[in-house]
Amino acid sequence: MLRLAPSPTGARPLTTPLVRLGGSLGWRELFVKDETKQRSGAFKYRGVWRRTGLLPAGTTLITASTGNHACALAEAARARGQHARIHVPATTPRAKLDRIAAMGGEIVPVDGGYDECEALARAEADAGAGVFVHSFDDPEIIAGHRTLFREAGEQFRTAGEHFREAGEQAALPDAVYVPLGGGGLITAAIRQWGAAGVRIVGVEYDGAPAMRRSLAAGRRIILDRVSGLPEGLLVRRIGRHPFDACHARRQRVVTVDDAELHRAMALLWTEAGIRAEGAGAAALAAALREGTPDERALAVVSGGNIDESVWRECLAAAGRHHPDPPRHPWNITVNTTSPDPGPQTPARPGASGPARPHPAPAIPANPDTGHRARLGLVGGVGPIATSDFYLRLVSGHRRATGGSYPDVVTHSLPLPADLEHAFITGTAGPGHREEIDALLREALDVFERAGSDFVALPCNTLHARLPDLLRGRDLEWIDMVAAVGRTLTRNRYRRVLLLGTTSTVRSGLYRDGDGVEFALPQAAAQREAEQLVLACLEGDLGAFPAARLRALAASAGPVDAVVLACTDLHLLRDSTDFGVPVVDSLSCLVEACTERLLTSHRPAGVPAPAPVPALAGAAR
Secondary structure, rough: OOOOOHHHHHOOOEEEEEOOHHHHOOOOOEEEEHHHHHHHHHHHHHHHHHHHHHOOOOEEEEEEEEOOOHHHHHHHHHHHEEEEEEEEEEEOOOOHHHHHHOOOOOOEEEEEOOOHHHHHHHHHHOOOOEOOOOOOOOOOHHHHHHHHHHHHHHHHHHHHHOHHHHHOOOOOEEEEEEEEEOOOOHHHHHHHHHHOOEEEEEEEEEOHHHHHEEEHHOOOOOOOOOOOOHHOOOOOOOOOOOOHHHHHOEEEEEEOOOHHHHHHHHHHHHHHOOOOHHHHHHHHHHHHOOOOOOOEEEEOOEEEEOOOOHHHHHHHHHHHHOOOOOOOOOOOOOOOOOOOOOOOOOOOOOOOOOOOOOOOOOOOOOOOOOOEEEEEEOOOOOHHHHHHHHHHHHHHHHHHHOOOEEEEEEEEEEOOOHHHHHHHHHOOOOOHHHHHHHHHHHHHHHHHHHOOOOOOOOOOOHHHHHHOOOOOOOEEEEOOHHHHHHHHHHHOOOOEEEEEEEHHHHOOOOEOOOOEEEOOOOOOHHHHHHHHHHHHOOHHHHOOOHHHHHHHOOOOOOOOOOEOOOHHHHHOOOOOOOOOOEEHHHHHHHHHHHHHHHHHHOOOOOOOOOOOOOOOOOOO
């Protein structure tokens, strides 16, 4: 069931995974930026989110698109209370048309290609029917796309800092391969990384080389016709802004053909579980042909909106006939909220200076072999927290084993903004619960196919859903609530304040027992806690100074500790401003999963793990 988003804050672009492919392909470091996990299924959402934010609610937005821009505009317009009227070629894939319609977009089929669609859309806008929003030749659209490269840079740096002991380096890639249709995305890459020493390679389809021919001619030319598999790259004339940017730097542009696209699509699926459309696989296709295995390369997987039948035909053309996802760790990070413009650095209460941003980091490939316990991690729930969970799990595992990586399969839930909001505020009804159960069942199906032994769900609010959904499945549940209870008992806390979402506080998930009493916030304090959760989600903790946190901790009377019973609150795990020790439920889950991984199938010669610290300021 689709419902309108209650507010635009929950519809911001997501931080998409940075996935390492290198090892099995013979590369030292080959990464892909997986924009199939972006809202609307493609990178286009980044630009339209910024552009639509400059227009008031009630505006009619008129555009032309081969599909992905249309999907993005429809979703962003819905969140902002605007209307999207979209001219699309009659040949647009059914998967994209269905997504546009599901998002409330008005579809205007056009008998022709992109250029015919644009001419009609501009004519309507000129006649006063609405505001024309160009899919790639708009400075604000391009500025929104720059978040992709800012984000990837932060992910490389974060991963380098975290895995420095393994020889990783905190640096940008040597080369980035960018799919090139109208040219908006490569213009964003040039403006973000053009002066940073990164080699930028534009990738066109050999059936639509508009940029290559324009650069050769020294002016924008119009191709007579374009056709082929990657509809996202089928543009007869590139944009003015993209041409100027590429011409000024003598930008290198290469082309790829259908066979190369088929191979790249199959590799993305079998190596990383990424289902890419033709245009989405173009950058990897070029990287595999043009790159060198000793460089650190990044290929942008721009989108994944492709008809099922076409996708299967492409896999078959590449000699891949099995549609199931890979049965090995995917090393995929988790979706998080990406602020615009660019990552922010929120001030964390209790810290001596500003906190580091928490982007989804790159995860190095697992070098180990052999059967070991495998964790199924439900991602996209408690988004930034889940990414942090994965990093800390990897770090703890490597410390205990002397360098071994844990065996993890991650499946991110595509949570609609209104569904997340309903569970945070305690307004979730039966329909919401059915919707989330369906998403969780899908994740459990993935874990079973991937051979997982147990499951972790880093979300207190949804934790109680797992036992029922796991009945009849050969999967073990790692109980985060029980892990919190063990920490409280170990530290002899008697009375603790429970801070979390309204749904968690009301659910009775945490119950008195073993000498521990859970103090629940009064109504006013719970509203304050809810605002704190939302502030953590938005990365805006500056509104919660020390006095406000201390007052919240004291709202239920004297307590021995504060329990962060929402994993989004993990940003506060090191805070001293509550005035009492802090027990972080996410840290407790990390501890439980690390111990379970290491005690199940511990490699020969590896000692039993030392306990992973589960809380800050616990000493009394």
